[in-house]
Amino acid sequence: MIEIRTSGPDGAHGVELWSAPDAGTERLLASPAPVVVEVHTGDPADWRGERVPAPYGEVVRDGAALLATARARTAAGEVVVVDRWAPEGDGVRVDRRVRVHAPAPGTAVRAVLDLDVVGAGFDERAQVFAPPALYDLNDVDGDGVEDYLDTRELVFRDDRLTGLAVLAYAPGRGLGVWLSRQDVPAHDDAPERARGQQAFAQRTDIGSLGLLDRPGGWSLSAAYPFVERARSHALTARDREPWGAFWPVDDATDLTVSYGVGVVRGATATDALWQLWGARVAHLQPRRVELPVPVEDLTALRLDALLPYYRENATTAGFVTNCHPQDGRQLGDVLQYGFTGQTVLNALHVLNHAPEIADPAARDKALRAVESFVRRAGGSPLGLVHTLYDFDSERDASWWSGLLLPLAYAEEGADLRDLMGPVLEHMAYAVDALSGAPDGTYLRCVAEEHHALLRAYAAERERGTVHEEWLAVARSFGEFLLGAQEEDGSWRRAYAFDGSALVEPRAWFGRAELNQKSSTATAVPFLHELFQATGDPRWRDAAVRAAGFVAEHFVRGLKFNGGIHDSIYARAQLVDSESILFSLRACLAAAELTGDDDLRAAAVDAARVLATWVYLWDVPLPPGSTMAGYGFRSTGWSACDTAGAGYIHPYELHAVPDLFEAALIGDDDVLAEVADLVLHGSNETVATPGRDWGYARPGLQEEGLLVSWWLIDDPMFVDTGFGGRGKGEGNKTCLPWISAVGIDATDEALRRFGTTDLRTCWQDRRRAAVASR
Numbered sequence: 113m114i115e116i117r118t119s120g121p122d123g124a125h126g127v128e129l130w131s132a133p134d135a136g137t138e139r140l141l142a143s144p145a146p147v148v149v150e151v152h153t154g155d156p157a158d159w160r161g162e163r164v165p166a167p168y169g170e171v172v173r174d175g176a177a178l179l180a181t182a183r184a185r186t187a188a189g190e191v192v193v194v195d196r197w198a199p200e201g202d203g204v205r206v207d208r209r210v211r212v213h214a215p216a217p218g219t220a221v222r223a224v225l226d227l228d229v230v231g232a233g234f235d236e237r238a239q240v241f242a243p244p245a246l247y248d249l250n251d252v253d254g255d256g257v258e259d260y261l262d263t264r265e266l267v268f269r270d271d272r273l274t275g276l277a278v279l280a281y282a283p284g285r286g287l288g289v290w291l292s293r294q295d296v297p298a299h300d301d302a303p304e305r306a307r308g309q310q311a312f313a314q315r316t317d318i319g320s321l322g323l324l325d326r327p328g329g330w331s332l333s334a335a336y337p338f339v340e341r342a343r344s345h346a347l348t349a350r351d352r353e354p355w356g357a358f359w360p361v362d363d364a365t366d367l368t369v370s371y372g373v374g375v376v377r378g379a380t381a382t383d384a385l386w387q388l389w390g391a392r393v394a395h396l397q398p399r400r401v402e403l404p405v406p407v408e409d410l411t412a413l414r415l416d417a418l419l420p421y422y423r424e425n426a427t428t429a430g431f432v433t434n435c436h437p438q439d440g441r442q443l444g445d446v447l448q449y450g451f452t453g454q455t456v457l458n459a460l461h462v463l464n465h466a467p468e469i470a471d472p473a474a475r476d477k478a479l480r481a482v483e484s485f486v487r488r489a490g491g492s493p494l495g496l497v498h499t500l501y502d503f504d505s506e507r508d509a510s511w512w513s514g515l516l517l518p519l520a521y522a523e524e525g526a527d528l529r530d531l532m533g534p535v536l537e538h539m540a541y542a543v544d545a546l547s548g549a550p551d552g553t554y555l556r557c558v559a560e561e562h563h564a565l566l567r568a569y570a571a572e573r574e575r576g577t578v579h580e581e582w583l584a585v586a587r588s589f590g591e592f593l594l595g596a597q598e599e600d601g602s603w604r605r606a607y608a609f610d611g612s613a614l615v616e617p618r619a620w621f622g623r624a625e626l627n628q629k630s631s632t633a634t635a636v637p638f639l640h641e642l643f644q645a646t647g648d649p650r651w652r653d654a655a656v657r658a659a660g661f662v663a664e665h666f667v668r669g670l671k672f673n674g675g676i677h678d679s680i681y682a683r684a685q686l687v688d689s690e691s692i693l694f695s696l697r698a699c700l701a702a703a704e705l706t707g708d709d710d711l712r713a714a715a716v717d718a719a720r721v722l723a724t725w726v727y728l729w730d731v732p733l734p735p736g737s738t739m740a741g742y743g744f745r746s747t748g749w750s751a752c753d754t755a756g757a758g759y760i761h762p763y764e765l766h767a768v769p770d771l772f773e774a775a776l777i778g779d780d781d782v783l784a785e786v787a788d789l790v791l792h793g794s795n796e797t798v799a800t801p802g803r804d805w806g807y808a809r810p811g812l813q814e815e816g817l818l819v820s821w822w823l824i825d826d827p828m829f830v831d832t833g834f835g836g837r838g839k840g841e842g843n844k845t846c847l848p849w850i851s852a853v854g855i856d857a858t859d860e861a862l863r864r865f866g867t868t869d870l871r872t873c874w875q876d877r878r879r880a881a882v883a884s885r
């Protein structure tokens with residue numbers, strides 16, 4: 113329970129929130145001026161505006177509630193803010209109403225609520241969260257500032273926040289305080305602004321929430337309409353300019369917004385965050401997306417869309433989807449292993465579903481794709497392969513430069529500026545350093561393909577065909593892993609083809625040790641599968657050691673990073689959803705091998721962190737946007753990475769069986785609900801015969817969508833073929849990983865649980881558990 117008190121003299125009241133712990137009461141949050149009005153100056157660069165703090169002049173008690181009025185005399189007129197503070201559940205609800213008397217023509221305002229966290233322990237040691245944009249400050253390198261914004265002033269638009277909440281946690285006390293948006297934003301549109309403009313007037317229901325490190329400690333902050341202070345990735349990747357909106361005022365201005373403030377307790381930050389998330393699910397009551405066809409029917413559509421992108425020549429075969437899904441035309445026949453390619457995983461699915469596929473050559477094509485990988489990996493005594501192969505030029509390449517595919521295939525002496533445009537200048541730090549990097553591969557890419565290879569080996573063996581050469585090649589990669597594993601159980605992010613770890617240039621391969629070891633979790637499922645195939649305890653022991661490292665640093669230490677290989681931000685290793693997904697999968701695999709309760713608990717923790725990446729509400733999109741036109745809903749979609757929060761993708765589908773398994777281990781209703789939300793929401797945009805989403809053929813799905821504004825002024829994207837990526841638009845990309853993870857989620861749910869109806873499965877298992885007690 114939180115008690116609401118006032119402070120300060122009559123006519124200039126502040127507000128304080130007190131908790132009642134076991135021994136006495138404690139002041140946790142305070143503000144001498146609970147209302148700050150910010151006024152648009154007309155300067156397009158002045159995103160702050162003129163700030164006018166306003167304590168409460170009038171306070172009326174209504175039982176446990178407090179009705180408080182503040183009046184701020186500003187250049188826009190007299191702004192009157194009425195706040196009603198009232199207990200709600202274990203916290204407090206703040207209902208705010210903003211009106212303007214005698215408004216000055218052409219002016220605009222923003223109302224801000226800042227609450228200083230004054231309780232003991234909320235100092236520089238505090239851990240701060242704003243899922244999915246912020247996890248423990250996103251400070252993997254330990255320099256005390258957020259890694260991608262380089263600041264401790266961290267404020268995010270509501271539409272970047274999956275649960276509309278932020279949290280500060282005092283680890284020495286097991287106590288957290290949170291701030292949330294309680295009324296769900298209902299409308300937004302493209303702001304009327306010139307390129308480069310950071311401040312503007314806009315009637316938008318999108319506000320912002322965040323955490324500010326100020327002298328004396330952290331503050332929880334809310335603004336309406338939104339402002340992203342200090343730094344944002346909304347406008348450009350390089351300068352990360354802040355920006356904000358102000359509401360244009362007139363005689364009819366009457367704004368309302370509601371916030372929540374509360375306390376959570378937990379032995380760890382993850383415990384406290386999950387307590388908050390349970391409350392957010394209860395409050396937001398997410399409504400799952402209902403698909404036009406059963407989940408299982410999407411598999412056939414995805415396979416039918418995949419097979420036209422099969423390519424082969426005398427040496428190589430595989431699936432090369434690389435198109436704008438709107439027209440389906442190839443941008444280039446590039447085969448990719450792991451990461452965005454998932455070549456062998458796609459082949460596995462074609463093998464498993466070949467009898468249902470109309471193409472009579474489907475099985476042969478899948479076999480050729482697998483055998484192509486086996487030949488390539490078998491050409492290395494370590495089972496390593498290049499990550500890219502271009503069918504047009506018949507050239508291999510290493511994907512060191514992520515998005516910069518032209519760099520990988522540029523002829524000697526080619527004009528890279530012509531090939532890459534503004535991207536070259538932006539990524540010069542990586543392009544220059546990587547130009548002399550040796551050939552090699554990412555651990556994740558090879559581990560994913562070898563894991564799929566072993567799954568294909570097992571599936572074929574069950575069908576009566578034993579491919580000994582497949583297992584032999586996988587063994588060679590396993591031997592490499594044993595030799596390369598470090599004393600702490602980890603592996604490096606990338607390796608040269610002689611097996612040596614690649615750590616230079618550090619700007620790309622990792623500035624911190626935990627950046628360079630960020631892919632460790634990706635090898636564990638492969639070792640688990642290799643142990644299942646051979647029974648050799650060496651594979652089991654290596655997997656368990658690696659999972660121990662993952663559990664300590666990436667799960668409990670909350671330093672998960674580096675799942676994605678194509679960062680265009682200030683750091684090459686992102687804090688992203690894929691890295692905690694791999695951590696979940698590694699802990700589950702190792703726990704299955706050992707029955708270890710500590711690893712099972714780590715798996716549940718990883719699943720809970722991963723679940724906070726998933727949207728629990730439907731973000732309002734610009735009415736004229738493409739996705740709004742199709743009735744898109746964001747519930748059940750996952751954010752991709754912290755730097756680009758507001759960019760969502762369907763990769764979380766791959767985690768659905770793991771999330772549900774963790775729910776069963778942890779007896780966790782919320783995890784089970786999130787798994788079901790993801791299975792439906794992230795399959796939403798698969799083109800079906802009756803709902804095509806503007807895509808060229810049934811079964812295609814766009815790689816990602818924007819539910820917030822991202823790099824809208826950046827020269828990398830403006831006026832290019834990938835321009836126009838505004839809020840409510842897709843990224844105009846379709847790659848092979850999309851079909852691979854979507855089919856795998858369905859097949860694995862059916863294999864593990866016998867159904868894709870996770871709601872009914874959960875209810876049945878809970879009833880059975882109760883009956884057995």
